[in-house]
Amino acid sequence: MTYKHPLLFKALCYVDGHWVHSDSGYSVAVHNPADQTLIGHVPMLDQPQIIAAVDAAHRAFAAWREQSLDTRGAILRRWAALILEHQEDLARILSLEQGKPLVESRGEIAYAASFIPWFAEEARRLYGQNIPSHIPGAHLGTIKEPVGVCALLTPWNFPSAMITRKAAAALAAGCTVVIKPAHETPFSALALAQLAEEAGFPAGVFNVVLGEPQMTMQTLVQDTRVRSVSFTGSTRVGKLVLQAAAQDVKKVSLELGGNAPFIVCADADLELAVKVAVAAKFQTSGQDCCAANRIMVQRSIYPEFLNRFASAVRELRVGPALVGDHEQSVDIGPLMHRAAFDVTTERVEDALQRGAQRLVGGEAHALGGLFYQPTVLADVTPQMRIYREENFAPIAGVMPFDTLEQAIELANDTEYGLAAYICSNSLDLIYPLIRRLDHAMIAVNGVKFTGHPIPFGGMKASGLGREGGTEGFEAFVETKYFCLHHQGQF
Numbered sequence: 001m002t003y004k005h006p007l008l009f010k011a012l013c014y015v016d017g018h019w020v021h022s023d024s025g026y027s028v029a030v031h032n033p034a035d036q037t038l039i040g041h042v043p044m045l046d047q048p049q050i051i052a053a054v055d056a057a058h059r060a061f062a063a064w065r066e067q068s069l070d071t072r073g074a075i076l077r078r079w080a081a082l083i084l085e086h087q088e089d090l091a092r093i094l095s096l097e098q099g100k101p102l103v104e105s106r107g108e109i110a111y112a113a114s115f116i117p118w119f120a121e122e123a124r125r126l127y128g129q130n131i132p133s134h135i136p137g138a139h140l141g142t143i144k145e146p147v148g149v150c151a152l153l154t155p156w157n158f159p160s161a162m163i164t165r166k167a168a169a170a171l172a173a174g175c176t177v178v179i180k181p182a183h184e185t186p187f188s189a190l191a192l193a194q195l196a197e198e199a200g201f202p203a204g205v206f207n208v209v210l211g212e213p214q215m216t217m218q219t220l221v222q223d224t225r226v227r228s229v230s231f232t233g234s235t236r237v238g239k240l241v242l243q244a245a246a247q248d249v250k251k252v253s254l255e256l257g258g259n260a261p262f263i264v265c266a267d268a269d270l271e272l273a274v275k276v277a278v279a280a281k282f283q284t285s286g287q288d289c290c291a292a293n294r295i296m297v298q299r300s301i302y303p304e305f306l307n308r309f310a311s312a313v314r315e316l317r318v319g320p321a322l323v324g325d326h327e328q329s330v331d332i333g334p335l336m337h338r339a340a341f342d343v344t345t346e347r348v349e350d351a352l353q354r355g356a357q358r359l360v361g362g363e364a365h366a367l368g369g370l371f372y373q374p375t376v377l378a379d380v381t382p383q384m385r386i387y388r389e390e391n392f393a394p395i396a397g398v399m400p401f402d403t404l405e406q407a408i409e410l411a412n413d414t415e416y417g418l419a420a421y422i423c424s425n426s427l428d429l430i431y432p433l434i435r436r437l438d439h440a441m442i443a444v445n446g447v448k449f450t451g452h453p454i455p456f457g458g459m460k461a462s463g464l465g466r467e468g469g470t471e472g473f474e475a476f477v478e479t480k481y482f483c484l485h486h487q488g489q490f
Contacts, residue, residue, distance in 0.1 A: 001096060008191040014194075022043035027044060033098070044211050057205070075199050075200045098185050099321065147251060151180065152167060152179045153229070154180070167179065170475075178208075178226070181208065217240070217241065230467075231255070264277070270301060278313060296410055334371050354383055360374060418459075419443070420443075450468075455471040
């Protein structure tokens with residue numbers, strides 16, 4: 001692979017303004033999930049080096065928090081501009097290590113960049129307040145203060161955007177960061193670090209570390225100097241992060257798993273509903289916490305929806321994002337892990353054994369490796385794993401419902417509460433559904449709903465806190481109250 005900016009492909013961690021290898025020399029191989037070819041090796045830092053990254057962030061915090069908003073904002077904006085300038089290189093690195101189609105990777109890079117100027121500007125509105133005093137002769141008020149060092153733990157499915165969504169808010173607020181990306185997709189994170197260095201972040205403000213996952217997480221989260229932890233990943237690991245952070249009561253933001261319902265009412269535009277369902281289910285090859293996992297269709301239009309949906313899914317193109325340096329015109333890439341492939345096979349077999357009807361796919365793709373056929377299973381029931389579990393794969397389960405009450409009950413029948421989708425042309429149906437669905441983000445008659453100005457996050461086992469929007473600062477600031485007594489008052 002050739003890049004216009006060769007320095008973007010880094011194979012070293014970034015600590016205190018320096019590019020470092022593991023003191024022990026230990027490294028791990030990173031493979032392209034599309035064909036299992038070796039991309040490169042990245043260092044697995046030893047625990048003292050992880051602690052050194054926290055040391056660096058802690059030292060840098062005092063000066064960084066005192067920088068003017070204009071100074072911090074200018075550096076952040078340069079970072080965003082560099083990301084957009086090198087969008088193509090960054091997208092190719094992302095597709096190479098994650099497997100998603102190049103058009104999706106380009107979209108993710110633009111999405112990633114969008115958070116940075118947003119938070120750079122929004123930091124101007126981290127207002128405190130004057131409070132009318134109940135104490136004679138006293139002035140009461142609040143100010144917003146950066147919390148300090150922040151540990152940002154990011155996933156492999158959106159390896160660029162999940163860094164900037166967290167880091168931009170933390171850095172704009174005056175915090176310093178230590179980022180631990182997924183070891184499956186380290187090169188996207190290291191490329192962002194290269195551009196952060198070029199943008200002019202002072203040493204120690206922006207750090208990227210890799211290490212044995214459990215050790216690295218515990219070292220960062222249990223360090224008393226780390227005052228906020230922001231994690232995106234599975235609910236299982238999120239609970240471990242929360243437990244570790246509880247030891248010294250840190251701020252915690254968790255963006256976890258999902259099991260999104262997709263409700264198609266009888267009055268919906270069927271052509272639109274099918275387009276939205278395909279996009280909502282199969283983007284990122286289904287490896288998306290917001291993916292439409294349970295598609296529920298009112299019975300009167302159920303047969304027609306199934307026919308149209310199955311036809312649309314058959315047209316999806318499966319393959320690698322790149323062959324050599326050449327982009328491929330594909331919609332679905334590989335799964336990330338062999339374990340994910342195996343559990344996908346198990347869920348499909350379970351559904352078929354329990355009475356689901358296979359309309360499309362349902363087995364490994366002819367390309368082999370980690371490619372799985374885009375799959376549509378009809379007549380799914382709550383007893384099936386495909387209904388109960390988060391399906392990080394290109395498999396869609398469809399089921400009928402009779403009444404809206406039944407649809408609501410089915411939609412809320414999950415521990416998760418992240419995203420939901422509604423297709424209807426009746427506001428009399430849409431508004432009650434929005435109010436009664438136990439899901440934090442709801443898209444109506446469309447698939448696109450995320451972005452820098454909105455509060456992204458979940459309810460129930462889908463997480464704590466919000467990222468993006470004005471709410472995105474909450475994990476990285478404290479509200480400090482003061483009571484100023486005038487001289488001579490007691």
